[in-house]
Amino acid sequence: MRRVSTAVLALALAALLAGCAQMGPKPAHTRSPGEAAWYESTKKQQREYCAAYRAHDPQHPIHVPSFASAMSENEFADDFYGAVRKKCTPA
Template sequence: MKRAPVAVAALTLATLLAGCTGEEPATGEPTRSPAQAAWYESGERERREYCAAYDANDPQRPISLPAHQSDQTDEEFADDFYEVLKDRC
């Protein structure tokens, strides 16, 4: 009677180990743009500030862009971040 639970546990362990030793899946293109990444990395307070500036649409109160690392120019990043704000706010 005790053999069945032991056999099940051994089989489960063997299955888990086989899954862990498999090859890593190939990494493809990033799933987020630098602007989307900057949005998700920002805090809740920062997001509210971005949305408030976006909603105000006031040239006297421009949207402060988060720091970013990418091969985009500042203008390209700003355009992409504006699109993120348009979607999220």
């Protein structure tokens, strides 16, 4: 009888540990596609985005990079513009 209860306890602990290992830590912050595109840009590109954002010049709009996402082209452009606004506006 003692062997059976020890085996059951060992199996229960193994299942508990396996479940905990699968959960893993959650990311602190998930990035939107626009934010991800910002972070994948070079520092030079980021400076260019900020310069275009601060200039508010319709003749030289912010160049929206291509980025794989499930968003439509316009949705992504809006999301990227929001990321640029956050990064380029002084706090």
